Amino acid sequence: MRLQPEIDRRSFLVGAGAVAGALALPRVTLSSSMPPGTDALVLVFLRGGMDGLSLCSPFADPHLDSARPGLAMPRPGQPNGVLYLTGFFGLHPAAAPLLPAYQSGKLLFVHACGSPESTRSHFEAQARMESGAPGSGGFGLPTGWLARHLAAQGGLLRGLFAGDALTRGLTGSAGVLPIRDPAGFRMPGDPASVAARRQVLQAAYRFSGPELAAAADDTFATIDLLGTVDFAGYVPSGGAVYPATPFGSHLKDTAALLKANLGVRAVEIDLHGWDHHTDLGAIGGSFAALTGELAQALAAFRTDLGGGMNGVNVIVMTEFGRRVMPNANQGLDHGRGTCMLLLGGGVSGGRVLTSWPGLAPSQLHDGDLAITIDYRDVLAELLVRRMGCTNVSEVFPGYTPVFRGVTL
Amino acid sequence: MHAAASRTALGGIDRLLSRITYGHEPALRERAHALGHAAFLEEQLHPASLPDPAGDAVVGLFPTLTMTTRQIWLAHGVHGALHVPMVELQTAALLRAALSRRQLHERLVEFWSDHFSIDQADSQSGILKTQDDREVIRAHALSSFPELLRASARSAAMLFSLGNYRSTWQSPNENYGREILELHSLGIGHYTEHDVREAARCLTGWTFRPFSDPSAGAFRFEPSMHDDGPRHLLGLSLPGGLGVQHGVQMIRTLALHPATAERLARKLCRWFHGVEVDSLVTAASTEWAATQGDLRAVLRALLAPQAFAAAPIEVRRTKRPFHFAAGILRALPFQHADPRSLAAELAAMGHRPFHWPAPDGYPDTSAAWVGGLQRRWAFAARLFANQVPGVQLDLGAVFGSAPKSTWARRAARLLRGPSPFPAEVHPIQQYLDASPVPSDALRAETLALTVSAPSFQTY
Structure with a gap:
């Protein structure tokens, strides 16, 4: 079943260019054929440790009910039951908006996946995961895996973080900025004196330290680039309705940005609040609400981009999963294995990719879901096969990724 | 030689001002130059004895700053107007940083507010953070680290935001037990997962009085929630039956641990000098051990004239x-x-x-x-x-x-x-x-x- 017409990336771009006037898109000169491996990446990082056993629940695992007293969700077909994905896994009911993408083969779950870490610290796990060097000790490398990929690519604005302070994953490349509000990213003050004041600042920053000088260069170039897009007047396509939350509006801005074809290769958006030590609220609670927000926003993004999704891949990942056994507060402490989501044109989806380790006590790793797929396998395959990455040994130093067929 | 030394000393005072204040202000600069580096630093290390009408005036602008948690709850919380105490505290933080004469104190308040970070947007924290800011961060920013860590562990805002207030012996919530080791004291690499679990058990029963209580937000130890068995962590053996003392003794051990001393010395050195200077970190850690975590002594080791001589002049750190x-x-x-x-x-x-x-x-x-x-x-x-x-x-x-x-x-x-x-x-x-x-x-x-x-x- 295909819900979206299949249009290749080039025809999407031609189509987008044709309505440039209406959307105030920049003038884009299209080459006769897009180079291979030019997909854009949207990285959604779920901060706090998302419980993969609640999002993509192994309802047929014989040990689920005993391992998760009080927190296991009903089976498919029962009230509040999980939604059928496979004979073994069910999707959290609040994630129902993602079902069409799954059914049309564009959404992949990778389960019992994660970073081979012994740490249960959020910050250590995130830092090492985002630096692309799990198990490296301390807080990993000073630069991020995504930044090292982008550093080898070209372009003025290669990547951006939809927020305030740049994340570890995006630290270490030129042409990457934190931009919470792309509509407001311009030279402030009286339009009549903008050009002259800008010259003053450009002159002043020429004599600053290298870090500030580079940041100023990026800022001026990005002001020019984003000034060509009418974010405030942007109307999503296909009747897409984003949740009225910061996450929803970041995804909406991202859609506008990618449609404008400015050369942005990666956007990171973070969604906080997954650290469910108390009251997981799998059904009708905190976890369900966050999952609903995530699913609605991603579904809207997919509708909005339409055929443009052929050139865009979304990765949803988190630093670790949560412990299998609940604590006294109906919550879950920090765990290990969890699931990743891949959504997009380049994804070989409609399935749950896993080498399921099982939930029997003897199958758990210190009480956690064991990790059988390294998160770097998933990311590296996407970078190499869809994003033109030729420096994967720098992106994930000391690791030889195993391609597991997550891409088409 | 003498001329060069005095030029350095003069430059040193302006450098000191740039490192320990929020920026240029003529009256404070005059004062610093009149007193000299060491005496000015000493004055800043004793904020309570510095009259501060400008800082006091800021407090006067915002009624919730001096309210108890119970008063804030009755005035704003019950009406769902949590933004009132939140925005007042945020604005006051900025204005006190700008206007208070106790500049070093304010720089430390910002430092500790991140070290013991609490997100007001996390439900009850919006009400509880005001008390934490007043009674934990500001009260102890320049006292001793054992007292600061203990005050934070008894703070309703901290016990709430890291979930410890509901942690019981039946199944302890490890969130706070982990962060007190990782973020607030020892740092990564100096404890095991076993220590995390034991720390969480030491702190079971540490909770606070709810908004409905006349003493809302006050610390409360609930023996029925506490795991009163013997505890072993970080080389410390605590017998069973200690009750609240399990947590108290653990916190003191954490606060005085060499790993805590070194980690905080590094963090403070970076905060003020923009870079970790090994000799200063060593000096500050030594003071930590000698004075049982007296923050004034530690800061003297980092900010005295001879410390500035050891720190690289050229480092310019980006302001937040x-x-x-x-x-x-x-x-x-x-x-x-x-x-x-x-x-x-x-x-x-x-x-x-x-x-x-x-x-x-x-x-x-x-x-x-x-x-x-x-x-x-x-x-x-x-x-x-x-x-x-x-x-x-x-x-x-x-x-x-x-x-x-x-x-x-x-x-x-x-x-x-x-x-x-x-x-x-x-x-x-x-x-x-x-x-x-x-x-x-x-x-x-x-x-x-x-x-x-x-x-x-x-x-």
Whole structure:
């Protein structure tokens, strides 16, 4: 079943260019054929440790009910039951908006996946995961895996973080900025004196330290680039309705940005609040609400981009999963294995990719879901096969990724 | 030789000011030069004995700052108006940083507010953080670390935000047990997962009185929730039956542990000097051990004249947006009738106080913040154009009758003190020379350009 017409990336771009006037898109000169491996990446990082056993629940695992007293969700077909994905896994009911993408083969779950870490610290796990060097000790490398990929690519604005302070994953490349509000990213003050004041600042920053000088260069170039897009007047396509939350509006801005074809290769958006030590609220609670927000926003993004999704891949990942056994507060402490989501044109989806380790006590790793797929396998395959990455040994130093067929 | 030494000493005082204050302000600079480095530092290390009418006036602007948790709950919480105490505390933080004479104290309040980070946006924390700010962070910013750590562990805001208030012996919640080891004391690599579990058990039963209680927000130890068995962690053996003393003794051990001393010495060294200087870290850690975590002694080791001689002069550290904004408000005579909109301005720069969503506090690296230049420029433009509601600057009075040909230099002196950067002053003055009419708009642009230039982004 295909819900979206299949249009290749080039025809999407031609189509987008044709309505440039209406959307105030920049003038884009299209080459006769897009180079291979030019997909854009949207990285959604779920901060706090998302419980993969609640999002993509192994309802047929014989040990689920005993391992998760009080927190296991009903089976498919029962009230509040999980939604059928496979004979073994069910999707959290609040994630129902993602079902069409799954059914049309564009959404992949990778389960019992994660970073081979012994740490249960959020910050250590995130830092090492985002630096692309799990198990490296301390807080990993000073630069991020995504930044090292982008550093080898070209372009003025290669990547951006939809927020305030740049994340570890995006630290270490030129042409990457934190931009919470792309509509407001311009030279402030009286339009009549903008050009002259800008010259003053450009002159002043020429004599600053290298870090500030580079940041100023990026800022001026990005002001020019984003000034060509009418974010405030942007109307999503296909009747897409984003949740009225910061996450929803970041995804909406991202859609506008990618449609404008400015050369942005990666956007990171973070969604906080997954650290469910108390009251997981799998059904009708905190976890369900966050999952609903995530699913609605991603579904809207997919509708909005339409055929443009052929050139865009979304990765949803988190630093670790949560412990299998609940604590006294109906919550879950920090765990290990969890699931990743891949959504997009380049994804070989409609399935749950896993080498399921099982939930029997003897199958758990210190009480956690064991990790059988390294998160770097998933990311590296996407970078190499869809994003033109030729420096994967720098992106994930000391690791030889195993391609597991997550891409088409 | 003597001349060179005195030049260094003189430069040292301005360097000291740049490291331990939120920016230039003539009266404090005069005071520092009159007292000299060591005596001025000593004065700043004893904030309680420094009269501070400007800082007190800020407190007077915001009623919730002096309310108990119960009063805040009754006045605002029951009506769902949590934004009132939240915004008041955020705005007060910025104005005290800008206006208080106790500048070192304010710099430490910012430091500890991130070290013991609490996100007001996390439900009850919006009400509880005011008490935590007053009774934990501000009360102990310059006392001893064991007392600070203990106060934080008894703080309702901390017990709530890391979930410890509901942790029981049947199944302890490890969240706070982990973060007190990882974030608040020892740091990564100095404890095991076993220690985390034991720490969580030591702290079971540490909770606080709810809003319905007349002593809402007060610490409460609940024996029925506590795991009173023997505990073994970090080389410490605690017998069973100790009750609240399990946690108390563990916290003292954590606070005085060499790993804690070194980690905090490094963090403080980076905060003030912009870089970790091994000899200063060693000196500060030694003081930590010798004085049982007396923060004044530790800070002397990091900030005394001989410490500045050991720290590299050339390091310029990027200010975070809070520091940037405080530096502007500090340098010029703004009228702030109702300055609460400043909290939204900080949010627009990504740095609303007490709003980092994770317990590790706002990042403290240049790399994290250096990409936010455009938002600083936008804030400066709005502020000096008097477009931030409730905050006004008399632009005419700032420049007086000075001719336009001197404005760029004047603005630099007012905002940065007596060390002009010709590479910045010159292009601004050129811009002014090319603008025919002296107007308030042009005065505002002069000031905005001055604080938008690179030298104002670092300290």
